[in-house]
Amino acid sequence: AQSVAQPEDQVNVAEGNPLTVKCTYSVSGNPYLFWYVQYPNRGLQFLLKYITGDNLVKGSYGFEAEFNKSQTSFHLKKPSALVSDSALYFCAVREGEDSNYQLIWGAGTKLIIKP
C-alpha cells in the first residue's frame, strides 16, 4: 500500500539559514511526488513536483526538493529561509500515471522561521 511520512511535526529555523522539511514514501511502482504549502486560513498551494528526470526539482518561492530513490525520500529545501515561509507543508505521493489513483498525503510539517 502507498504511504507517505513526514517525521517532524514542526521545524524551527532562523531567518537566513537553510531549511529542510523531510518526506519519505512507500509505493510499489514509480512515484509521482508533490509538495504543497498551506498558509493560515488559506487553501493548499502547489510548490513543486517530481515526475521523472532530474532528481533535483525547483519550484515556487525558491524551494527545491531532491528525489532520492534509494532512500525513498523527497525532502524539501531552501538555501535561505524567510519569515514569510512560515506555514504548514504537506508531502504527497501518487503511484503511477493514472490520476484515478488517489494522492496520498502526509500529516504535514509546521515550519516556523524566526527573525
Added chain:
Amino acid sequence: EAGVAQSPRYKIIEKRQSVAFWCNPISGHATLYWYQQILGQGPKLLIQFQNNGVVDDSQLPKDRFSAERLKGVDSTLKIQPAKLEDSAVYLCASSTRLAGGKNEQFFGPGTRLTVL
C-alpha cells in the same frame, strides 16, 4: 485565471442538522476532488469526480455524506445529519485530465465547519 471558488467560508451548525458546501472549479478542469482536513492532519479524500462521474468515493461516509457534480462543472457536498466529528475544513480541488496523474491539484480556500 480565476481560482477554485468555495462557499460558504465558515459554517456553524448544531449536531443532527444538515449542511451543504458549494465548489466551482477552475474553468476546463475535468477532475474535481472533495477533501476533509481535520486540524493537525493531512487532507483525506472524500470523493473524486471525472466530469460528472464518480471515480473514487471509497472514503465517503455514505450514510450521511453525499456529493454531486451535475453538468460536470460545479459540485455540492452535503452532510445530513452532521456529527460532532464532522468538524473540519472541507477543501475542494480541481485538476486537468490531460497527463492525469502528473498534474497538480488547485485548491479552493476551504469551508471551515464547526458542529456544536
